[in-house]
Amino acid sequence: MEASPRSWRPRPGLTRTQRSREQDRAAGSASNRLVDVGGGRRGLASVALTPSGKTGRVSAVLQWTSDGRRRRLRLGEVDLPTRSANLREAWRLAGQTGLLVGEDTAGSWASSPATRASMRSNRSRDTKPELRLRSLLHREGLRYRVSTKPVPHLRRTADVVFSKARVAVFVDGCYWHGCPEHGSIPATNRDFWKGKIEGNIRRDRETDRLLTEAGWTVIRVWEHTPPTEALEVVRQSLAQPPGQPLRANGR
Numbered sequence: 597m598e599a600s601p602r603s604w605r606p607r608p609g610l611t612r613t614q615r616s617r618e619q620d621r622a623a624g625s626a627s628n629r630l631v632d633v634g635g636g637r638r639g640l641a642s643v644a645l646t647p648s649g650k651t652g653r654v655s656a657v658l659q660w661t662s663d664g665r666r667r668r669l670r671l672g673e674v675d676l677p678t679r680s681a682n683l684r685e686a687w688r689l690a691g692q693t694g695l696l697v698g699e700d701t702a703g704s705w706a707s708s709p710a711t712r713a714s715m716r717s718n719r720s721r722d723t724k725p726e727l728r729l730r731s732l733l734h735r736e737g738l739r740y741r742v743s744t745k746p747v748p749h750l751r752r753t754a755d756v757v758f759s760k761a762r763v764a765v766f767v768d769g770c771y772w773h774g775c776p777e778h779g780s781i782p783a784t785n786r787d788f789w790k791g792k793i794e795g796n797i798r799r800d801r802e803t804d805r806l807l808t809e810a811g812w813t814v815i816r817v818w819e820h821t822p823p824t825e826a827l828e829v830v831r832q833s834l835a836q837p838p839g840q841p842l843r844a845n846g847r
């Protein structure tokens with residue numbers, strides 16, 4: 597089964613500006629497309645969709661220019677019925693990479709509530725392992741907030757937040773957060789990606805430290821962690837006073 601053209605092919609005859617607007621809509625805004633290209637400079641990224649062999653799926657690639665060189669990063673496969681839905685999904689995946697600079701600069705340019713709302717909706721939320729954990733938590737009768745900053749001025753967004761108990765849960769993608777079992781660095785532009793992933797890991801540890809200092813319990817769950825196991829860690833920490841960062845399924 598080949599992917600339907602509706603799921604990936606751009607409308608013919610679009611101008612450059614129209615193509616850029618299509619990307620802005622999918623990303624939530626033009627600002628959400630900014631990537632760090634080194635030396636304190638920023639570039640605008642786009643997502644390309646191409647049919648992926650005979651699987652009926654669509655391959656999504658993030659591309660931008662850095663130091664005069666075209667960079668391409670395969671985000672993964674998407675399988676929604678329309679191009680616009682797949683572009684949105686691909687931009688959500690791009691949010692997992694740590695390449696987009698939107699979140700950190702939120703305070704400076706996300707001035708309108710509408711911009712902030714679209715940033716929130718664009719972030720890397722609603723990924724599948726996270727959804728499974730959330731539905732288990734919900735079934736347990738636990739109530740929580742989703743994709744929110746435990747401590748607003750720290751500008752770190754946790755996936756699941758229990759405000760009253762001060763417990764913040766992060767579901768880390770194996771690849772981008774350097775899971776010891778599944779993390780691997782692409783052969784192309786190896787140093788670049790190695791730096792990126794190491795940067796994400798450093799930032800994660802800093803987030804753990806900042807939130808712990810602010811009196812929160814931080815729980816880290818790998819995307820490969822069985823949701824029932826993650827649920828158990830959350831349940832235990834809700835029953836305890838705030839303390840050390842916890843990692844479900846080892847570290």
Ligand SMILES: [Zn+2]
Pocket residue numbers: 770775776777778779818819820
């Ligand atoms: Zn893993």
